[in-house]
Amino acid sequence: MVILGGIALCFVAFFALDFMYPFPEHKLHPATATVVYDRDHNPLRIFLPPDGARRMHTDISTVSPVLIQSLIASEDGWFEYHPGINPFSAIRAAVSNIRAGHVISGASTIPMQIARMAEPKRRTLLAKLKESFRAVQLKWHHSNDELLEIYLNMLPYGGNIEGVAAASHFYFGHDPSTLSLAQSALLTTMPRGPATYDPVRHPKQAERGRNLVMEQLEERGVFPSAEVERNKKVPLPTRTRRVPLKAPHFSRMVLERTGPAPTIETTIDYRLQQIAEERLKNHISLLRNDDIDNGACVIIHIPTREIRALVGSADYFEKGYGGAINLAETKRSPGSTLKPFLYALAMDKGLMAPASYLYDIPVDYSGYSPENYDQTWSGQVEMREALARSLNVPAVKTLAQTTVPSFVDLLRKGGLSTLEKNPMEYGLPLALGGCEVKLTELTNLYACLADSGRYRPYKIRPSENEISSQLLSPEASWITLQMLSKVSRPEMNETWMLTNDMPETGWKTGTSFGHRDAWAIGISGEYAIGVWVGNPDGRPRKGISGAVHAGPLLFDLLRAASPGGKLPAQPDGSGISEVKVCAHSHQLPGSFCTDRITMQTLSGKTQFKPCEYCRQIFVDPKSGFRLSGECLDRKKLDKKIVRTLPAQLARWRAENSMEVPILPPLSPDCDLIPAGNAPRIISPASSTPYLLRKGTPLKFQQISLRANAEADSGTLHWFLDGRLVNKGKFDQKLFAEIKAGKHKISVTDSFGRTDSVLFEVRGGD
Ligand SMILES: [Zn+2]
Known part of the structure; x- marks a missing residue:
């Protein structure tokens, strides 16, 4: 009864103390290093924890069983069975120490060692008692495997190396999963005196300690003699490895994205x-x-x-x-590195194919006038050439067609996280890399x-x-x-x-x-x-x-x-197909397109316009004059196929003294307005108000008068609010002085074909 009562009292006392003084669990799991590995599992970089200790975490499942066997057999043979303290082992240790004449084995169980490492104390009897209580606590609250893992990760190995993973890495250069018997024995002996058994500074003592561990394991029948003899000949490590610092930018980027973790x-x-x-x-x-x-x-x-x-x-x-x-x-x-995606988008939208013609001539988008890198112009170029030569104007025009929001959308979906602005803030300069x-x-x-x-x-x-x-x-x-x-x-x-x-x-x-x-x-x-x-x-x-x-x-x-x-x-599949197009316009051939080529297109996507270059005109066989309107009914006439250029291209070529196809002049007999295109005003533009700078005379702030017109349009007459202000050929540079206010500008060519635009001029600030 007394014995039973005593035991019961012990239990009650233990639970009371356990409740009042819970184990400081956080001390069992200090912050560990983050080890960043390459794809072949070699460490690239080890980020040490804030306290600078070389402490790497390992799971018990990835530690060599040889080391676990060696540690348990040497330190705490009854680890799995005792409640945290082992009186028999204390007695045995004392006996073997006396027999050997010096300390070869500590009396502490593994849980007692953990308790001491977590809360280091001076070695007094009271401290030993507390340690014993803590050991029982640990054993009560943790499974054997949990305790072993904690133990493996806490063992001191000299310098600031802590735990078997760091020791394996810094002494042997590999994971703890492949430790040999010799290595395991060294890692078993070192924690008993990390300074004494330091294999680099004191190789003789370290070797003696290591071999003693192996001899004891041999005596206890844990490892066969032959293996022990072989491992005793293995040389000790002669240096500790440095903390690796490979792929430093990348490793830091990984750490910043994933946060600290034992292994990445x-x-x-x-x-x-x-x-x-x-x-x-x-x-x-x-x-x-x-x-x-x-x-x-x-x-x-x-x-x-x-x-x-x-x-x-x-x-x-x-x-x-x-x-x-x-x-x-x-x-x-x-810079220009986004252009390929712009053309790819334009192809998917059906706007163009690689051989489609784009115009590389000066443009003005409400004051934005992109230029090429070399400040030259190429006139008419195929899209593939515009991309290969990285021409700017065709790219800007293509962006105007695909629209800025849909290009921004594509780039964002393509993973460019830095396009944070509203698409309209980027505007057309985006085609030339106006972003980050x-x-x-x-x-x-x-x-x-x-x-x-x-x-x-x-x-x-x-x-x-x-x-x-x-x-x-x-x-x-x-x-x-x-x-x-x-x-x-x-x-x-x-x-x-x-x-x-x-x-x-x-x-x-x-x-x-x-x-x-x-x-x-x-x-x-x-x-x-x-x-x-x-x-x-x-x-x-x-x-x-x-x-x-x-x-x-x-x-x-x-x-x-x-x-x-x-x-x-x-x-x-048939997503790409060859299509016959007019050799001059690279557009859909009409009945006047006599030359044809094949062009690569996206089946069912690429849209074509009817060819606008190849036309049929009627001429007077005697005079060679062109006939139109009512004349066509009266006269004997010849049919003739001619090739023209779009007005804006013709204008640019004429301005740069390049050949422009000219149609035969209209017969003076035909006084009716001929078919063909009326001039179209491109400056001034109605979309943006013009701003006058204060303090600058109006004659230095003249506005350019420009229109796209047929090459045969003759003299263009310009009227501002009904008053003639200038006249000249379509490719001449003309200007007009204009006061602040709302105005109407009109242009009339020599056939009376007209165009007009409303625009606004504002006084400057
Ligand atoms: Zn054609």
């Missing part, structure tokens, strides 16, 4: 990463002689959209030059072109969810990539393009306004690669060029990542 597996292919780091560094060291400070590159594996390499600057550790900034994630101005993008997102957008037009977000961890959406049709994507493969730039050294191992590549360069950014993005085989160079401090560098300054690095990387790479094959 990523998509980095360390072979490619090293190549990219080395090539970028070399490339930038050359550019620095040229006042370009830094750059970034990213390599995306198209089928998985995994980032396989990301280099955020030439040297992460460099002071100055913005070395620590991840320039692959910095918002920069994209990140290299990572831009490169991934290009990957869509090689992935049947599908958008999928890029991945930095293999486990991330797959979402995908159809951004562009497979046909428009394929055609666009084909067009980009035809790009050749005179400023690129020819040797880049002609080398034997040059993979098939679709690529585009870009140079931002203000000479701040140079881009080159390319696709080949399974990889999309993006390169940016410029000055991180935003300092412009006059004459910076995507082709000259970013292009060579792009091709270097393409060759390394994708040797012999090919571009995707034409999509299956």
Whole structure:
């Protein structure tokens, strides 16, 4: 009764104490390092916890059973069975210590050791009693496996290395899952005296301690003699490894996105990463002689959209030059790199096909007059040429047709997270890169072109969810990539393009306004690669060029990542078809279009207009004069097929002394207004009010009078509010002085065909 009563009392006392003094559980789980791994599970970077300890977490399931056996057998053989304290082991330890003449085994159980590590105390009898209570508490509240895991993660290994995972990494360079017997024995002996058994500083003591552990395990029959003998010959580690700092920008980006976690597996292919780091560094060291400070590159594996390499600057550790900034994630101005997506969108909307004619002539969109990079004009060009030569006006006109909101929508759906403004705030300059993008997102957008037009977000961890959406049709994507493969730039050294191992590549360069950014993005085989160079401090560098300054690095990387790479094959099915068009207008041929060519189109999408170039006129066989109106009934006449040009193109050609088709003059007998087009006023424009600057005489603020008119329109007479103000040929530069107020301007050609426009002039502020 007394014994039972005593036991019951003990239980009551334990639960009372357990209730009053709960175990400080948080001390069992101190903050651990975040280890970022590459795709082959090699650590790229270890972010230490705030206290700076080299403490890495491991699950018990990923610790070598050899180490667990070794630790349990050496430290606490009855661990699984006792309630936290083990009086027998205390007695045995005392006996064996006396026999050996020195301490070879502590009397503490594993739970007691955990309690001591969690709350270190001086070794007094009272402390030992508290420790025993804590040990029972731990055993009561935790399973054996939980306690073992806590123990494995807390063991001290000298310096600031804590836990078996960190010890395995820093002493042996691998995970704790593959520890050998010799390694396990060393990790068993070290926590008993981390300074004494430090294998680097005191190799003899460490070896003795390690071998003693193995001998004891052999004696107890845990491991066979032969294995112990073999492992005793294994040399000790001679150094501790440094904290790895590979792919530093990428690793930090991953940590910032996912938050701290014991292990983060990523998509980095360390072979490619090293190549990219080395090539970028070399490339930038050359550019620095040229006042370009830094750059970034990213390599995306198209089928998985995994980032396989990301280099955020030439040297992460460099002071100055913005070395620590991840320039692959910095918002920069994209220059011409968005144009391919604009033309792809226009093709999907049916507005054009690669051989459609676009006009590269001066335009004015309410005061916005884009110019080309080289300040020349090309007149009429095919869309594919406009893209290959990166002409600006055709791109702006194409954006005006597709509309800004729908292009912004496409870019946002394509993953450009930085287009945060209202579409109308971007306006037409968006076609030329009037916005900001990140290299990572831009490169991934290009990957869509090689992935049947599908958008999928890029991945930095293999486990991330797959979402995908159809951004562009497979046909428009394929055609666009084909067009980009035809790009050749005179400023690129020819040797880049002609080398034997040059993979098939679709690529585009870009140079931002203000000479701040140079881009080159390319696709080949399974990889999309993006390169940016410029000055991180935003300092412009006059004459910076995507082709000259970013292009060579792009091709270097393409060759390394994708040797012999090919571009995707034409999509299956009948989405792309050849259509017969007029050879002069590239539009739908009419009965007067005698020359025809075939043109690649998107089946069922590409819309055509009837040809406006080829016309039939009637001429007087005697005089050669053109006949029209009522004359056609009276006279004997000849039919003649002629080719004209659209009025705006004819006007530009005439202004630049280029040949313009002129129709035979109208017969003086025909005084009726001929068929054909009336002039159309293009300036002044009704859409925007004109502002007069205060303090400047009106004669210096004249407004240009311009109209698109037929080449045979003769003299144009200009009337302001009914009063003649100027006259001249359609290609002459004419002006008028106009006061503030609302006005009507009219123009009449020599056949009496007229046009008029209402517009407003406001006094300046
Ligand atoms: Zn035609």
